[in-house]
Structures are given as C-alpha cells and as structure tokens.
Amino acid sequence: MKYLALLCLLTGLYSCYGTRTSKGGGEISSPAPRTPNTADLVLPEGYTAEVLTTGLNFPTAMAFDEQGTPYVIEAGYSYGEIFTNPKLLKVANGKTTVVATGEKNGPWTGITFYKDNFYIAEGGQGEGGKILKVTADGKITALVKDLPGMADHHTNGPVVMNDHIYFAIGSATNAGVVGPDNADFGWLKRHPELHDIPCDDITLNGVNFETDNPLTADGKDKAVTGAYLPFNTAAKDGQVIKGKLPCTGSVLRIPVGGGKIQLVAWGLRNPYGLAVSPQGKLYVTENAADERGSRPLWGVGDVLWEVKDGTWYGWPDYSEGKPVKLFKTPGGTAVQTLLKNKPGNVPKPVAVLAVHSSSNGIDFSNNESFGYKGNAFIAQFGDMAPNVGKVLSPVGFKVVWVDVATGEVKDFAVNKGKKNGPASRLRTGGLERPVSVKFDPSGKALYIVDFGILRTTPEGQSVPVENSGVVWKITKR
C-alpha cells in the first residue's frame, strides 16, 4: 500500500502544473553567437543535412525558379519591433545576392514562383498587407494592398493554384478581443482603431472584457472592450458586425494577374503556411490561440486543416474544431463565446499539433526517392513562452511530418540533446527556429528555413538576434 501511495505522490508532484516554472525555448539570458553544425541534427536513418547559407536576417521562406536556383526572403520585421527592409535574395554557392528590396512594411512571410515571376506575401505591419509580384530583375508591383496586417498577425502565404494566388490573413488579436496584450506587441498604441474583421455578417452576444487601459497615463484607468470592435468599445447583445473583404483570420484568393479579392475560407486564427498536396488539395497550418490577453485560451493545439471553399473553421468560438469552453485556463474563469449564432459547421482537423509549437511553413513530398510521398512536412518555429503561456519544456524548434490520411505527427528533423529545444538553449549548432520548409523542384531535397535566434524575456518581450538565420538542406543518401 505504501508503495502505491508513494507512486501516487510522485506522479502527483510530477504533474503539479501550477508549481512548475515555464521553460520555453526562448527563455534564455544571453545566447552565444550562432555556429551551425549539421552534426547536431538528428534525422531519420538514411538522410543527411548540409548548410546552404548562413547569416540571414530573419529569413522566412524559399522558392525556386525554373532552373532550380534557390531564392530566400528576409522578413524585414520581427516580433520585438525590429523593422528593416525585407529582401529577396538569390542563393548561389552559399552566397546571397539581392534581387529586390521592399519597404519597411514587413514581415515578408512567404514566396512562390510561378511563370517567370515571384509572388510574395508582405505582412503589412507598417501600412497594411500586400501581395507583391516581383520580376526576375527585381521590379516590385503590388497586386493587392491595404490588407489588414498591422496587428498581431499578418498577410501570409502565398501559393498558386488554378491560376489564382491563394493567401491568408491572420487575426488581429489572440481570441477576438483587443486588449493590453496587443499594446505589448507594439501595434495598439500605433493603431488603436484596429480590430478583427469578419468575412461575413456576425451577431455578437454582447460579452465585454474589462482590462487595464494602456492607452492612458492613468494606471488606474480601465477599458471595456467587445469582440470585433476597437479597444475600449463595448459590444451590445445582438449587435451585428458587417462582414467584408478583406477580412482577418481568412484564406483569400485573387487571379494571378491581379483582380478582385475572393473569399476561400474564414474562422481561422492565424492561418500561416499554405501548400497544395500532390492530389491538388489545399492545406493550411493554423497557429492557435495563446494564454494571454482579455480572453486567454489554454491548451489549444496548432492545427493542420484541409481548406475547403466557403468553410468557417470556428475561430473565435472554436479551436481544433472544438468549443472554446474546453480550453479554460487551469484555475481561471470560464471562456465565454462571442457569437450569438454559429456561422457554419466546424470541420474536423487533419491533424492537431503541439500546443505553442507555432507550426508554420508546410510543403508536401512528391518524390518516391526522398520518401514520405504524399505526406506533409511542417516547420515548427517553437514556443514563445512565457508570452503565449507556460510550457514545461521547449515545444517545437524542429520539423515534423504529418500523414494527412491518419493525422499522425512524427519528428523528422530535431536537435540532439537530452531535451528538445533551440540550439541557443541547448548550446549546440543545431536548429534554432525553423519557420518554413520547401522541396526543390526535383523533390529530392528538402530545405529548412531557420529564422534564427529569438529569445523571450520573463516579461514576455521578444528579443530577436539579427543576421542569425540559416537555410539547411536535407537529402536522402
């Protein structure tokens, strides 16, 4: 009996979540200069890694031209309020040359190559999101602009399918309500008028949230804010918010030559990575809600969805296809729904990924010689604890593969070490923050775009390290 009691005690202590401190991947004091070393990566047997290029400034995505030449984009913006000029770089023999330089309106989050031109998603932290067309000689034209991307999340994608450019726009907020957490990001003081925008008419149930007011000097000042409304604007029961395009938390498309924005799907929080499977189906990764702000959600896994035209995916009242009441913070108050009527039936996810893993860029294997044909590869940027909530150990910081038929998630590229985590925390030369993956046109090599070092302070602030980005190349021996 005493053995049983002891085991129960050990299990209980081990599981005592409340007493344990957060140990996120970025929660380090002073990272050493980065020295990438492929020996510090662990891959499945038969695969090998090499370093394509280093010293990149917040790289986020890759594309290949018709000759198979690799190109990489530098974001031009990082959480932590670092603004630089985004760049399109050509990579040859490990060296980069600048093809095009954008305005300080990053982050450039994604790129695709289609019929002689590059198409880039410009996040829009400065003046709103854009979809850019960039010619081979570096001429930049905006096919669409003034997308809502100046808040928590940005304009993402793009991919080309059926002669349309599909792209995504992330939500302005964590869970539908503007709050003091958005001031911590930096944008609320620049743009106090911003809020989420539905793609179709919605009816609010009048729930409001009282918070501190970071927009006034008086520390005792309070604000009352409702969903889909500017900060310190209360919602009324039955209030209708008109839907419009472009909207937040959505997948949208335009014709490749430019034209009117069309709605594809909505009700997503931060739809980040878009990819088309070998079967011609569109998939998107969704960064799920954090435990922060006026309406914190706890324990929500990131999601891989198949994107179907006209579908509402549930945000802000559902996550992972489940009602938000299931995601109450331990010891916290119940999570209230915001919408009076459900705009649609919420589908089931293809796969649920680790909580706070920041599952971002995605691509599919379509070559038997590489293996995993038909399976998805997803880059996990890694947790941003403590700002997103507490984790017991670093989450993400690796590349996983997903069997889209079963929803199975398995590691593909991880760092050596007794524990998972970014190289800066493990003090190795391995992966830091993988942000996207891309197969070359032959499908024989998988490239991992590694954003670089981004640490977090105990107060939740992001501290990125410039010029610490790397591109890794994985091949099968």
Added chain:
Amino acid sequence: MRTIIFLCAMICMACTARRMPVTSENRTESAQLAHGRDKYMQYCQKCHPMGETGLGPALNNLPAPGFIKRFQVRHGLGAMPAFKQDVISRNDLNGIMRYMRSMKKSEKLPV
C-alpha cells in the same frame, strides 16, 4: 523508503523521453497499434508531443505503472483534464496504452 525514492529517481534519470525520428517507410504496426496511435494523436500528442515534455510532462520516461496512468486519464490530475468513457472509450484507452508502450520501446535519441 529512501531506497525506493532513489530507485525511482535513477529510473527517471536513466530514461530519455526522446525517441529517434522514423521514416514513413520503416514503420510497421498492427491494426491495434495503429488504432492506439490515432487516438494518441487525437487526445495526447498536443500536450505530450512524441511522448516528450511540452505543455504537459513527458510520458516516455514516466515510471508509473499502467493502472495509475489509466486512473490519471479518467480522473485528470493537476492541469490535465479528465477523459471519461464517453470521450475515450475503454477500447480507445487500451489502444493509447499500447501505443505509449510502443513509444517507450522505440529507439532512443542519442544525447
């Protein structure tokens, strides 16, 4: 008592929670194991990714016997919610336990 605590601590220290990545090709499993894997992915993976520590603690090196793990699934503990039979059926829980045992047996990551 001290011996038991010491042994438990040694078990925890000796086991790594981390397992080697596998290819899609070199994985063979029974239908029962596949069922357990599917349920693990549905209910457990997001907090215990690959059986490692994440939002929740690691499972791959958890020395507790199976009946305690089953008790924890059914009744919850700490921040972990309870999963009653109407959510995870007895058959599904058996499958999850089977999959967790298979993870513990799979090749450990070199450190």
